[in-house]
Each structure stands twice: as C-alpha cells, then as structure tokens.
Amino acid sequence: MEQQIEKIHLIGLGLIGGSIALAVKQEFPDVKIVGYDINQSQAEIAKTLTVIDEIAPNQFGGIETADLIILATPVEQTLSIISELSSQHLKESVIITDVGSTKQKISKYAASVFGDGVQFIGGHPMAGSHKSGVIAAKAHLFENAFYILTPTVHTSHASLRILQNVLKGTKAQFVEMTPAEHDEVTGVISHFPHIVAASLVHQAGRFEDSHPVIKRLAAGGFRDITRIASSSPAMWRDILIHNKDKLLALFDDWQYEMNRVRELVDGLNGDALFSYFQEAKDFRDGLPEREKGAIPSFYDLYVDVPDYPGVISEITGYLAMEEISITNIRIIETREEIYGVLRLSFQTDVDRERAQKCIEKYTDYKTFFS
Numbered sequence: 001m002e003q004q005i006e007k008i009h010l011i012g013l014g015l016i017g018g019s020i021a022l023a024v025k026q027e028f029p030d031v032k033i034v035g036y037d038i039n040q041s042q043a044e045i046a047k048t049l050t051v052i053d054e055i056a057p058n059q060f061g062g063i064e065t066a067d068l069i070i071l072a073t074p075v076e077q078t079l080s081i082i083s084e085l086s087s088q089h090l091k092e093s094v095i096i097t098d099v100g101s102t103k104q105k106i107s108k109y110a111a112s113v114f115g116d117g118v119q120f121i122g123g124h125p126m127a128g129s130h131k132s133g134v135i136a137a138k139a140h141l142f143e144n145a146f147y148i149l150t151p152t153v154h155t156s157h158a159s160l161r162i163l164q165n166v167l168k169g170t171k172a173q174f175v176e177m178t179p180a181e182h183d184e185v186t187g188v189i190s191h192f193p194h195i196v197a198a199s200l201v202h203q204a205g206r207f208e209d210s211h212p213v214i215k216r217l218a219a220g221g222f223r224d225i226t227r228i229a230s231s232s233p234a235m236w237r238d239i240l241i242h243n244k245d246k247l248l249a250l251f252d253d254w255q256y257e258m259n260r261v262r263e264l265v266d267g268l269n270g271d272a273l274f275s276y277f278q279e280a281k282d283f284r285d286g287l288p289e290r291e292k293g294a295i296p297s298f299y300d301l302y303v304d305v306p307d308y309p310g311v312i313s314e315i316t317g318y319l320a321m322e323e324i325s326i327t328n329i330r331i332i333e334t335r336e337e338i339y340g341v342l343r344l345s346f347q348t349d350v351d352r353e354r355a356q357k358c359i360e361k362y363t364d365y366k367t368f369f370s
C-alpha cells in the first residue's frame with residue numbers, strides 16, 4: 001500500500017506556504033499541518049486563520065514525525081535550512097520539497113546533502129502575486145497553473161507520486177523539468193521581466209524631480225507593466241543571486257533587443273516598427289487566456305461607468321444584492337464628463353461571470369474583460 005501523508009512540517013508561512021497549506025487542507029482535511037515561521041506574528045496569523053493546525057515550538061520542533069517537509073522560504077534561506085536539516089533526525093520515509101523560484105542551486109545542494117538518503121524533490125508552483133504574507137494566501141492560487149517539479153536520479157517514482165497526490169488540492173498541472181531548464185525558462189518569463197519592471201520604475205523615479213506630476217499621470221500601461229515591482233524585495237534579491245548566470249546572458253539579449261528597436265525608431269522605419277509591434281501582439285495574444293500560470297492570478301472585470309459621485313456604491317450595491325464578493329476595486333481613469341473605467345477584481349472566473357451578468361441586468365454600462 002502506498003505511504004500516506006499524515007503530518008506535514010511547513011517552514012515559511014507566507015503567500016506560497018500558506019496557499020499550499022490551504023490547498024492541501026481543502027483536499028485532505030485530516031492531514032495535520034505544523035508550521036514554523038521566523039516571524040512569529042506570521043505564524044500566529046497562520047494559526048488564527050486555520051491555515052495551519054499548530055505552530056511548531058521552533059524551526060525543527062516535532063519534525064522527526066513529519067511525513068512531508070515543505071520549505072516555503074526565500075531561496076537563500078531554503079539553502080541554509082537544507083543544510084541544517086541534514087543533521088536533524090527525520091523519518092526514514094520522509095519526503096522534502098521546496099517551492100522556490102529557482103531550482104539549480106537548491107537541487108544541486110540538496111543532492112550533495114541528502115544523496116540517496118532522503119527524498120528531496122524540488123518544486124515551483126508557477127503562480128503567485130506581488131503580495132506577500134500569509135494574509136494574502138489563497139487555496140485556489142495555483143488552480144490551472146503549472147507546478148514544476150525537478151526530480152533527479154535520486155528521486156523514486158513512488159515519492160513523486162505521493163508528492164503530486166498530496167498537492168492535488170492545488171489543482172495545478174504538474175510538469176517535470178531539469179533544474180537547468182527550469183532556471184533558463186523562468187529566467188526568460190519571470191526573473192528578467194521582474195528586473196525590467198523594477199528598472200522602469202527607477203527610470204520614472206529619475207524624472208520625478210523635474211516632473212513632480214509623473215506619479216499622478218502614471219496610468220494603466222505603466223501600472224500594468226510595473227505591478228510586479230511591488231513584490232517582496234528579499235524574495236527577488238535571492239532569486240537574482242541564484243540565477244546569476246542565466247540572467248547575465250539575458251541582459252546581453254535584452255540589450256541587443258533594445259538596440260534593434262532603437263535603430264527602428266532612429267531610422268523612422270514605420271513598416272518595421274509596425275511589424276515589431278504586430279509580432280509582439282501576436283505572441284502575447286496567443287498566450288493561454290484564462291490559465292493562471294500565464295496571466296496574473298486574479299479575475300478582473302472592467303465596467304465603463306459615467307463619472308458621477310455614487311457610481312461605485314451603485315455597482316457594489318447590485319453585486320451585494322446577489323451576494324457576489326469583490327476582492328478589489330479601482331477607478332482606472334476618470335475625466336470630466338466622459339466615461340471612466342471601473343476595475344472590479346474577483347476571486348474566481350465564476351464570480352466574474354456572475355458579476356458581469358448582474359451589472360448587465362441592472363444597468364446599461366458596458367462590461368468587458370480580457
């Protein structure tokens with residue numbers, strides 16, 4: 001009979017650790033989750049929100065009876081924890097996994113520490129948010145996202161199956177990759193874009209002295225492309241340190257790309273500029289629409305509304321009548337006497353569809369989502 005996971009020891013009770021715990025509980029309410037966070041208040045919030053069953057008395061307190069250990073800390077911390085874990089007394093059948101955004105350094109280090117002795121399987125759920133902390137954790141954060149696993153020669157099929165089974169409440173789609181391929185691909189579609197987002201914010205910041213109005217003018221486009229610059233600096237510092245080599249190559253690639261488009265602008269080459277944007281649009285439009293791994297994991301509905309006082313309470317009133325919960329609300333653009341755009345965010349696409357029907361039922365406002 002296959003090994004049962006009865007007890008999980010979870011280290012790092014933030015956005016990702018918390019979301020995994022909630023997803024596991026959703027599928028397996030009887031699995032006991034004992035959690036530890038270096039920040040005691042995070043641990044207490046996790047317990048209060050019943051994300052975990054118990055707070056561990058210290059980092060490794062009670063770990064000898066855990067069937068599964070999940071490391072959900074920033075990646076540099078994950079390395080130190082792996083190092084300390086090697087001297088802990090652990091169950092012979094224990095499986096250890098992590099959720100870090102980089103895989104090469106962690107997998108290599110874990111293999112050198114554990115060898116064939118302990119089953120370590122690197123993991124990375126490919127969805128998240130710019131928000132940190134357990135308070136932002138959600139059971140459905142990884143729904144439809146890819147969950148990358150990086151098994152090695154030391155990994156048994158049985159452990160891989162057990163891990164995937166206990167994580168099935170994430171409703172993510174598991175994919176296997178080598179750690180090197182993982183770091184190359186995530187470098188391109190996650191780590192480097194993060195650098196670009198932060199650099200655009202720095203660029204705008206440099207213009208603030210000469211144009212103090214710049215922050216107020218920063219509208220949809222700038223906000224969309226720089227949203228991720230609001231993420232945890234500690235997490236991203238560690239990711240860049242871990243993925244240095246792949247990122248250095250991407251800097252060269254990006255500089256080539258910038259020079260290419262710079263030349264088109266300098267040469268006023270309209271046809272080539274059109275093709276440049278058309279090709280980018282085709283690729284972007286071809287991303288899978290509703291799958292969370294590809295698009296930020298929230299469900300936005302846009303409503304064209306007239307700019308008059310009370311319009312927000314009018315809309316939220318209709319939604320409240322039909323008991324539809326909103327997670328966020330923002331006016332994207334309001335100018336005198338023309339329509340503004342209200343962006344309503346929902347936890348699920350079902351809520352978004354209900355909201356759309358509700359607003360169409362009570363008003364003539366146009367609604368749309370991408």
Ligand SMILES: NC(=O)c1ccc[n+]([C@@H]2O[C@H](COP(=O)([O-])OP(=O)(O)OC[C@H]3O[C@@H](n4cnc5c(N)ncnc54)[C@H](O)[C@@H]3O)[C@@H](O)[C@H]2O)c1
Nearest residue numbers: 012014015016037038039073074075100101128129132133
């Ligand atoms: N945020 C995302 O979008 C995302 C997505 C996928 C994977 N990840 C990865 O998940 C991991 C966690 O990220 P997060 O977004 O949950 O961050 P977070 O800041 O929300 O949570 C991390 C938690 O780890 C705790 N911590 C730090 N050092 C610790 C230690 N030595 N012992 C115990 N706890 C410690 C922090 O106090 C914090 O509560 C990172 O490795 C990150 O690369 C993040």
Ligand SMILES: O=C(O)C(=O)C[C@]1(C(=O)O)C=C[C@@H](O)C=C1
Nearest residue numbers: 101126127128129130190228296
């Ligand atoms: O949606 C976001 O805010 C994210 O940045 C999530 C994101 C990503 O780059 O896609 C960030 C880092 C993780 O390792 C995985 C997912």
